[in-house]
Amino acid sequence: DRQLSSYNDAFRAAVLEAAAGFRPDIIHSNHLWLLTSLARSTLPGIPMVATCHGTDLRQMHACPRFRQDVVFGCSGLDGVFALYSGQAEEVRQLYGIPPERIHVTGAGFRSGLFVPGEKKTDIPTIVYGGKLSRAKGVPWMLRAFASVTDLPWTLFLAGGGTDPERAECLDLAGRLGNRAVIAGSLRQEEFAAALSGANVFILPSLYEGLPLVLPEALASGCLCLATDLPGVRDILKIAGKDWLRLIPCPPLEGADTIAPGYEPKFVSDIAATLRETLTDIFERPPSAELYRELAERLKNSTWQAVFQRMEKVYFTLAASESR
CATH class of the missing domain: 3.40.50.2000 (Glycogen Phosphorylase B;)
Known part of the structure; x- marks a missing residue:
């Protein structure tokens, strides 16, 4: 419990300092877990999205003692980026996040780096x-x-x-x-x-x-x-x-x-x-x-394509905030 308290105090101070210095229009966090929940509750006035990577869902089952604290903040996210459709449904059920806030964006690869080369077929x-x-x-x-x-x-x-x-x-x-x-x-x-x-x-x-x-x-x-x-x-x-x-x-x-x-x-x-x-x-x-x-x-699985899907959500949230 002392470690958790120290963790929260350290990250709360860092999040507040970053927000004051950078003055973000939108915050994008990673993992629907303790830090994302902390950031959401610490900065309730700034639109915030988070990417679910799957290990967070695993932790929700493996470490149920943290579940209430995680859901407290994460349920208030303005958007969640899920990797695939089944994960989106699990996020809805575990965190109580409305389906209209969950967006299946997938994950990408570096198109200029991962390319076919010469393949040998005698000894694969x-x-x-x-x-x-x-x-x-x-x-x-x-x-x-x-x-x-x-x-x-x-x-x-x-x-x-x-x-x-x-x-x-x-x-x-x-x-x-x-x-x-x-x-x-x-x-x-x-x-x-x-x-x-x-x-x-x-x-x-x-x-x-x-x-x-x-x-x-x-x-x-x-x-x-x-x-x-x-x-x-x-x-x-x-x-x-x-x-x-x-x-x-x-x-x-x-x-x-x-x-x-x-x-x-x-x-x-x-x-x-x-x-x-x-x-x-x-x-x-x-x-x-x-x-x-x-x-x-x-x-549609390159990082460029994935980011275009994320960017649409950014613009929607930014437009909503400006109104």
């Missing part, structure tokens, strides 16, 4: 990018790779993590021998270069909001494999089944823990999807025409 490169953790499904993914021994592939494993889960993932990756490249944490430019030359991107997460890495991988010309989650399904509507293939999500206990007895099936489902995708690459590699069609589908 498969990229994973993200935290090396159980919540991301990495241990089961690595066990699935170990079972696909009759087809050529190279796994490029990018990301960090914290022990002991990171150590578990590195141990399993080490058992794949020279088929696995352990790259560690990368700068965005380095990660974009890896995706540019890759054939496949895989994301076996047990929990996601709208995973930004999927549009980035798609824009890089990668066939994508991802767990069947609500945010992923929204990306599927854009990319289509030719480019994004769903891995059945196992039954869960809590937000991101596989229910007992379902781990072997999750491994076999990942392996089956991986095997099918590799076979398609060998037999029917994507053509230049398919790349052009995909780029057209993704044009």
Whole structure:
């Protein structure tokens, strides 16, 4: 409680100082959580919007002791930017925010950075990018790779993590021998270069909001494999089944823990999807025409397009405030 009080006091002072110095027309916060609630209640006279990233919704379930304080301020937001339609509905239910204040803006990728490069099809490169953790499904993914021994592939494993889960993932990756490249944490430019030359991107997460890495991988010309989650399904509507293939999500206990007895099936489902995708690459590699069609589908998923959707809300709020 003392820490929370200190946190609130420090951020309240910083928010007041920033508002006095900058005199904003609109405040845009991130995460429907403690700081956004504090800022809304501290500066009630300035229009305020906030982006929901998904981890805030997870915290509402994982840390219910803060829920009342969070809802107190966040329910008074003038606008919320949601990443996908299912998330918008969850925001409405959890925070009591009217649906007309919730706008599905999505998330974007850097169109000049994430572009297709030369793809090799003799030994396809498969990229994973993200935290090396159980919540991301990495241990089961690595066990699935170990079972696909009759087809050529190279796994490029990018990301960090914290022990002991990171150590578990590195141990399993080490058992794949020279088929696995352990790259560690990368700068965005380095990660974009890896995706540019890759054939496949895989994301076996047990929990996601709208995973930004999927549009980035798609824009890089990668066939994508991802767990069947609500945010992923929204990306599927854009990319289509030719480019994004769903891995059945196992039954869960809590937000991101596989229910007992379902781990072997999750491994076999990942392996089956991986095997099918590799076979398609060998037999029917994507053509230049398919790349052009995909780029057209993704044009509304660039950061420029996302910001245009946000900007419309800014202008509406600014016009309303001026009246």
